[in-house]
Amino acid sequence: MPEDCIFCKILAGEIPAAKVHETENTLAFEDINPKAPVHVLVIPRKHIPTINDLAREDGALVGEMMLAAREVARLKGVDRSGYRIIFNTNREAGQEVFHIHLHVLGGHPLGPMG
């Protein structure tokens, strides 16, 4: 665990977070600066800095993150109305924390993608 990783600190219980869902290998919690009425982050317990750093054997882990995101959408009541799942990598996408995470956004009509 990198000492300066805020998501590793959340996983270790050193920084509080509003948990939404968890699985063996993932944790979902409320984004503290929400960009939509529903804005939840899903992270793996394993520290991986960016999507570029995924090993081939991490495919199943990312799949587990996606299944967790689908469950978050259901728990938040936006699975039928609609939701967006986003992974941002590096500067031009605005990645802020270098521990991979996906955003689940919903609760209003979502804007342009790019």
Place this chain on the structure above:
Amino acid sequence: MPEDCIFCKILAGEIPAAKVHETENTLAFEDINPKAPVHVLVIPRKHIPTINDLAREDGALVGEMMLAAREVARLKGVDRSGYRIIFNTNREAGQEVFHIHLHVLGGHPLGPMG
């Protein structure tokens, strides 16, 4: 294969597409209405209407889509500058084709997420 699914028709070679990358279970091709300098779609060969319809055993398939997206970013030269991967589900996210797909966007600073 649903008869009216445009992505199944692309997979069957009945509608042309500018292919970018393919794997055993996925195909990547240029979006015909790009929202950023780089805008590529990655689809599974299996027809699944929405992320809500994923079976638990589809986790590995979605992981393969993500690894394909990472490879698309590398092929397009945006892996270092940055890229966004998006899955849209249902109306409020603007899902237009009901065969799951992810968008790989990059090539300029990407806007707000939600």
